[in-house]
Amino acid sequence: MYLATLERLALGSRLKALSDHFYGAVDEVYQVRGARIESRWLPVLRYLWDIGPSSVTEVADAIGQTHSAVSQLSDKLVRAGMLRRRRDPADGRRTVLTLTDQAVSALGELGPIWCAVRRGISVSLGEHVEQLLDAVAACERAVQERPVAEAILAEHSQIMATPVEVVPYSPELREHFYRLNAQWLERYFRIEDIDRVVLTDPEHYILQHGGMIFFARLGEDIIGTCALLQESPGVYELTKMGVDETFRGMGAGKRLLDAAIAEFHRRKGRTLFLESNSRLKPALRMYEKAGFRLQPNIRHDSHYERADVYMIYEKPASAGKTPGAPGRRRRV
Structure with a gap:
């Protein structure tokens, strides 16, 4: 029921x-x-x-x-x-x-x-x-x-006064990685085979290959997630960004994005890119404000059917030179 x-x-x-x-x-x-x-x-x-x-x-x-x-x-x-x-x-x-x-x-x-x-x-x-x-x-x-x-x-007042915090992956949060991504994929598109593979085994496909998974937590509730997938040394994909839409306006997406970019810099990464879809306009605006720039063409070897947007992060001038396009992606 x-x-x-x-x-x-x-x-x-x-x-x-x-x-x-x-x-x-x-x-x-x-x-x-x-x-x-x-x-x-x-x-x-x-x-x-x-x-x-x-x-x-x-x-x-x-x-x-x-x-x-x-x-x-x-x-x-x-x-x-x-x-x-x-x-x-x-x-x-x-x-x-x-x-x-x-x-x-x-x-x-x-x-x-x-x-x-x-x-x-x-x-x-x-x-x-x-x-x-x-x-x-x-x-x-x-x-x-x-x-x-x-x-x-009273509880609502307490929730609204509680800041959203970003926490790293832990085994007890595993189900939320699938849940949050499946939620938006099923709403706007469909869960593709590559999504299902990564979402059901993030430890292997993301963490064991040098990646990182973040979660946005509001009190006891997990309301968002995203991941850094290491494609090759120094080259990372920002991927599997999903935020519970019923928590819109809480800033969870921006906090996750900031955490992922900070981790990318901490690792002294050379290139950070993402693939998305032009229908997701609020997300694209958020990426642009964070420093991602739209590329004239989609990624030539993308394995996402829904991907019609390709963006590359441009580091601030103080952080170093703007990177070029990444090399061919490791298939997952």
């Missing part, structure tokens, strides 16, 4: 899907057995059945729904003949909701169905039903103590 792969990010959607499933199942039972209510009416009707006439605010507070939601549902139940609004005999300034005779009659027939609902859910969920009820109760207590929106906003 796709939503499960999103974990906490889709928690509300997963709970809604479960909620809709339970509502749908009980509505089906109500219809088959001739019950005269709908499952979504239950919290309001049952509360008034158990507690008696109450205001919208009291009902909303008791069942954990917003005042607006309960007010709208109450309007629907009034039109359905299940509720009526009247002045509170004890306080004429206050309006309360009360069950109609029709509602009392309909609810009075539901005992056997409600018993079947309890038993049927236990049969369907098995041992998980008690675990689910305990978990729901714990979640209800937790969100009362620390509202979710408050916690999320």
Whole structure:
């Protein structure tokens, strides 16, 4: 199930899907057995059945729904003949909701169905039903103590105040090298055979041949990666640059690019080049600002089907003379 792969990010959607499933199942039972209510009416009707006439605010507070939601549902139940609004005999300034005779009659027939609902859910969920009820109760207590929106906003402020850092390759980051590159390749092009070879074994094709892999980390999240592939002594390709597009504007791409260029200089490299595609305009502008210059022709022995851009890094004047074109690439 796709939503499960999103974990906490889709928690509300997963709970809604479960909620809709339970509502749908009980509505089906109500219809088959001739019950005269709908499952979504239950919290309001049952509360008034158990507690008696109450205001919208009291009902909303008791069942954990917003005042607006309960007010709208109450309007629907009034039109359905299940509720009526009247002045509170004890306080004429206050309006309360009360069950109609029709509602009392309909609810009075539901005992056997409600018993079947309890038993049927236990049969369907098995041992998980008690675990689910305990978990729901714990979640209800937790969100009362620390509202979710408050916690999320606090975390967001902390994230935005955290600088993106660049870290070198380590085995536990291996999966992110594939994930981040596959993400943009599949979005804009396709994963070519050469991509799959390098991405599935970066230790062999990049690191063992004198290359370097960098990752952009924001707190606990890996949001970008790039690599220096050594083609021959002193000649490097900037390759496999991928940044999670949902972190756009965080500066991860520039930090990775700066780190790769700094490593190239540290190694006293002679030539640094890259291949790209003209569709990737934001990336090309970033490369140009960093000192890469567009070449008039594409690389003659490129093995990327998507490559229609060839750029060579020009070192600042203080760093030495502008290099010439690199020699023939080692095939990977």
